[in-house]
Amino acid sequence: MIKARGLERRFRRKGRNGGEVHAVKGVDLDVEAGELVGFLGPNGAGKTTTLRMLTTLLKPSAGTATVGGCDLLTDPLGVRRKIGYVAQGGGTAPEVKVAEEIELQGRLYGLSKADALSRGATLAGQLDLAGLEHRLTKTLSGGQRRRLDIALGLIHSPGLVFLDEPSTGLDPQSRANLWEHIRRLRDDHGVTVFLTTHYLDEADALSDRLIVIDDGRIVAEGTPDSLKARVSGDGVTIEVEEASAAEAAEIAGKLTGAHEFAVTGGTIRFRVPRGDTAMPELLRALDSRGITMAAMQVHRPTLDDVFLTLTGRSLRDAEEGTRPAEAETEEASHVA
Ligand SMILES: Nc1ncnc2c1ncn2[C@@H]1O[C@H](COP(=O)(O)OP(=O)(O)OP(=O)(O)O)[C@@H](O)[C@H]1O
Numbered sequence: 001m002i003k004a005r006g007l008e009r010r011f012r013r014k015g016r017n018g019g020e021v022h023a024v025k026g027v028d029l030d031v032e033a034g035e036l037v038g039f040l041g042p043n044g045a046g047k048t049t050t051l052r053m054l055t056t057l058l059k060p061s062a063g064t065a066t067v068g069g070c071d072l073l074t075d076p077l078g079v080r081r082k083i084g085y086v087a088q089g090g091g092t093a094p095e096v097k098v099a100e101e102i103e104l105q106g107r108l109y110g111l112s113k114a115d116a117l118s119r120g121a122t123l124a125g126q127l128d129l130a131g132l133e134h135r136l137t138k139t140l141s142g143g144q145r146r147r148l149d150i151a152l153g154l155i156h157s158p159g160l161v162f163l164d165e166p167s168t169g170l171d172p173q174s175r176a177n178l179w180e181h182i183r184r185l186r187d188d189h190g191v192t193v194f195l196t197t198h199y200l201d202e203a204d205a206l207s208d209r210l211i212v213i214d215d216g217r218i219v220a221e222g223t224p225d226s227l228k229a230r231v232s233g234d235g236v237t238i239e240v241e242e243a244s245a246a247e248a249a250e251i252a253g254k255l256t257g258a259h260e261f262a263v264t265g266g267t268i269r270f271r272v273p274r275g276d277t278a279m280p281e282l283l284r285a286l287d288s289r290g291i292t293m294a295a296m297q298v299h300r301p302t303l304d305d306v307f308l309t310l311t312g313r314s315l316r317d318a319e320e321g322t323r324p325a326e327a328e329t330e331e332a333s334h335v336a
Pocket residue numbers: 011012021022023041042043044045046047048049050198323324325326329330331332
């Protein structure tokens with residue numbers, strides 16, 4: 001369904017300092033029909049830029065791709081016919097009724113009025129929008145609006161749909177509901193789904209396969225479980241008095257297979273193959289040296305641990321340092 005090789009995108013930076021942003025630095029992607037693939041990375045990693053290239057909205061600076069069997073560069077219209085694209089934040093007009101919005105979208109894709117209406121009714125049923133047809137889109141809840149965005153993206157029955165950050169801004173219940181609908185698109189209707197997310201729980205819960213991007217490059221891919229299996233052992237955090245931290249870390253270091261130590265103040269973090277069996281042993285050893293453990297936490301590997309192992313940074317920390325400075329930059333389609 002998607003095969004991309006060496007996709008790159010550069011943007012020219014506006015203003016006196018000029019320069020270039022190399023947003024996507026040579027991405028290879030393969031997505032098979034019927035897969036639900038999550039494209040995970042922190043803010044500014046290059047997810048949206050990659051998605052916009054794959055959906056023909058942005059010209060690659062370098063690289064090639066076929067999407068839905070059509071060549072991205074020589075047959076962009078063919079690509080557009082084969083795909084649905086649901087942008088971040090969607091694009092519904094506030095003063096238009098749901099049914100009108102769906103019909104208009106169908107007509108834009110060349111459906112007759114009757115076909116647009118019947119396809120709209122089918123989608124409304126599939127996406128739990130039935131009964132809302134006469135409401136103005138501005139009166140819908142966040143979750144309803146996202147489902148309407150998805151309905152609009154599916155009006156022409158594409159076999160492949162791109163969803164950019166589908167659950168951003170939704171409350172936990174609406175997110176869970178939306179995930180259910182996204183799963184059904186694939187399970188019940190055979191639609192291939194490629195979605196970007198920077199939520200670890202979304203990537204974990206939804207994707208058959210994950211592709212992790214950081215700083216414009218793919219850094220890992222695999223099922224959520226296989227990625228988590230790359231992180232060796234459980235994460236352990238213990239708290240002791242700061243004065244005893246070095247000694248406590250030395251004692252913990254004697255646990256079989258303990259590794260990746262980090263000590264900050266009285267907090268000691270490390271990994272160990274079996275956290276549940278190691279903890280009683282550690283407690284006893286600390287006790288015998290008169291060191292009191294004030295708190296202890298053991299967690300199974302998460303996708304954040306995967307990101308940390310791969311890049312040396314936590315996904316959450318990475319996000320804080322990379323909010324894109326859109327206002328200072330401009331698109332430069334001819335930079336390639
Ligand atoms: N139109 C543009 N002009 C200049 N630079 C851009 C433009 N669009 C994106 N960038 C830059 O390219 C990099 C990648 O941005 P992109 O939006 O693809 O990341 P992202 O992973 O989708 O992040 P987010 O999760 O915030 O959407 C960032 O440094 C961003 O500032």
